[in-house]
Amino acid sequence: MRIIHFSDIHLHNKDISNINVNFIDPFINDLKKKNSQKKIDIILFSGDLVDQGGRSFSDIELAFLSFKEYIMDPILNALNLEQSKFLIVPGNHDIDRSKVDIYSEPGLISSLNSLESVNDFIESENLHHIKRVLDFKNFEKQLYENSAESITNFTSVFKHNIGGKSVGLLCINSAWRCNDSSRDKGMILIGERQLKQSIYQIKDCDIKIAMLHHPLDWLASVEFKVISQILQKEFDMMFCGHVHESQTELKATMLGKLLVAIAPSNWIDNSRSDSRTYSNGYTVIDYENEIKLEHRRYSNNKNCYVANTDLGNDEGCDIFPIPSSEDQDIMQELRNYCREIEEVHLESRNEHLLSFKTNTIAPKNIIELFVLPELKSHEQYDIEDKDGEEVYGLQSIVNMKENLILLGPQESGKTILLDRLLIEFINRNIELNTIPVFIDFKENKNTKIKTSISRYLHVSIHQIQEMLKKHNIILLIDNLTLNDKYDSRIRELEEMVMDRSLKGVRFVATSIPSITGEVPLEFLSNPFISKVKKIKISPFKVKQIRELSAKWFSKKEDALYKMNTNHLISVFSKLNIPRTPLSVSMFLWILESQENYKPINNAFMLENYIEKLFKKHSPEEVYSETFDFSNKQRLLAKIALEMYKTDNDNYNLTRTELYKLTDSYLKSRRLVYKVEDILDQFIKIGILHEEYSNSGIIVSYRFDCFFKYFLMKNMDYDEKFKEFVLSEEKYLLFVDEIEYYTGLKRDQDSILLNVSERMMRNFDEWLSYLFNKTNSYDNIFNHTKLFENSENEHIIEKLSPSHKQSEKEEEELLEFELENGISEKGIVKKETELSYIKVLERSWILTAKVLKNTEETENIALKNQVYENMLNCSVAFASLYKIIIDQYLFKSNETIIVSKEELNMLDKFLPLVHQQLTYRFVGTAKLSLVFEDDVKAKLTDVANQYSEFEKFISVFIYCDIKGDRFLHYIDQLIRIVKKNYIKEMIFVKLLNIFYTSKTTTYDDEYLKLIGEIKVRINGGSRQKKGEYIEIYRNKKFLSQYNGQEDGKDEVI
Incomplete structure (x- = not known):
């Protein structure tokens, strides 16, 4: 089948005298050539037959008849085509605007504000408000009186048999609401019900074609989505005009594939134009085993049509494949799977949003509220070196062909990012030819991955292998973990990815990085996982905080959300609160009702949030006067403790178990309340979450931080549990709970002393070993082979991220059990034991967090001593990390198992990190x-007791809080350091501070310090220092001028 598509002639009376020379003759000559090569079957003209409602003619009817006489008839005669093969639709210039009722038009605009109101108006057959287009429709009825299947005032239906195929053509009137061309966009209406009724008449046709004047982005918002979906689902091709510029796109969604072709104009006045973008032209469409579009452009110099090589390939052609019947069946199956995922799983993904069950003005679905964090392949520590930095967008992640691990700390939005990717894969399933499957790696850890796929897609386990041979699968894996418990799943994942008998399996996984934010050490030792591309999820910067705030307060005045955003940014900066999507969302929700709210720390903000959750719901809160917030908090703490003791996956309880627990709790306190009412409220306001599984209803805490908060509250209510949490054997398994507890109490001297002393005991062996080998941390950063031929092998063994599992353990792990259902929510399970590295890591970090929280203690000496010890241990841990990196870099010379570039970057900048x-x-x-x-x-260390590394960290922590004399101490540090690696770190740190400073208050001082350290690194005179100052002053000026400095993103 060969189709000719052209549009927008805008016939004017003055054009008639020279229309043959400037349009018809060259056009027909080109059509004849195309017709001689292959017979033309259909001509489609997508609107604007005449100019400005035919005002240049005596009346609009004469204008339409002139179009027939001077355009249609010559073309039909030249090609020997019948009139029913030349189809037209009305454009905005084909209406008589003098017939628009200017008095009732505003009322009609406000009335047609829903799908139903549009449908009702069309079915009312009220001609008064569509008089503007009736002249065209009368002309159309005369043309096709005996050849159309049906002609209404809104659609016209045609059927033709071409080449043994039945072709259904639907001509859609998109002009009946046109009035003012400058304001028509967003006002165009079609009518859902009448569109479906017209489609029904061609439902049995082999090929379905739609034509309308306006591209779909001109539709009113009330109809855009539903009309777009109908056309996408029901038609093979759609032809438009109006914008006078040729565009071609094959749109593939879960509803189907639709070729959208927009024709250029052909108005006579434009024939002399030199513009190639808006040049006159038309398209030849061949629909056979493939769809081929040949774009033709009018050349005024040659007075003929030539190939438009600005479009398509070198010959001006676009070619799109037409799938075979077998391929169409597979595509339909893919669509069915994705539709099933959309119907069964997508709505539940919104529950991961803090706003979902919160009484808030914020949107409650991921599409409206999602903000993409900055995704980087590696951290860029040197602000001047941007060449190696690659930042990824959502589409680049979706389009990536390789496997991928997204590394982000707890509550960094990893799960919601996977949710957003799931939505994108669903929406673009045909284009991507991929079925997405969401798997939480920590749920049902003994379940085979193929079993998880089977349950997610509701496909029999016996059919999975065949399904995997026909369809590409993208596994969206949350909480990817490497340890002995998960080895069998990692092996299965590797086998599926490498299995060439399958269509194609790849994965995007999330995981928690190492303490430095880099690849976890256990990932480096796994040959399969170590080779997978890693991308890091950065904390929110000002750009993301502003975007989330704008979306959160989208229903409020701009000034309000801007004020709140500025306040929020200031608080996060000053209090050093984690800039995660969850904490920012929590803060925004509190700001809704308390505009000047300022939390003390993260635990305080979490407590405030939970309390306000109940207060917000207080009008409907059950038993609010008698069973108050304090009572409910105690009950929720009891529930968390029971969940911890039960130790199920996801720390959940069945609804029955929870009912019995709550009933027992109330009876033991002689409280007479309905258990169901209380539990229902906990679920309604979003503290608890319930879901259905094969074993019944299971209930868990909605967020990991909620579970840990209420588990922590037992430290107030249960002395034995507090002793258990703080015991030397268990305390490092409860780092978050202890942080919350000390953050709320803020005066726990005894806990600070205990964790500090234990830290020193944990580090004692490592510290002793280090100083037996070297008397300063600085020396470690100059040695890459510290552990070669070491006599202390037991220390080296402790550095191994994981041990080799025994044969018996391996056999036990291979015994998979079918579990009941897969939860889509997750609370991180606590480890039963920690590696040596984890013990050291958590020891110093917990001490740092507790010190930060213990602000109300009067024991100044304790705080000073703990801080000094913590810095010592933290630097010892950094030294350990340095040695491990060197080991892996040394091994990678033989077998490259991880990106050397990443490790080298971290190795170089580890002190700064x-x-x-x-x-x-x-x-x-x-x-x-x-x-x-x-x-x-x-800085007054005469005895050289401290390394330059320790001095660097001490000075710049004070600098980062903008202590009163921070510039003085940086200057002192610069004058005493001798190690080049520390000089380089000082330079990079100062440069970052200078480039990202939001004010110019300290710029001159920063530049003096930068000049000084640069001279000390490279050598040179005071004159050279002045040159460096000018160089970096100019660099910052130029970067600000070009809008490229990091300050534009305002690093907090």
């Missing part, structure tokens, strides 16, 4: 005097 990390855990202005005392001690 560690300083930023330490600040993240301990930094607060309330410890400024403690920090300053430490700085003074280290």
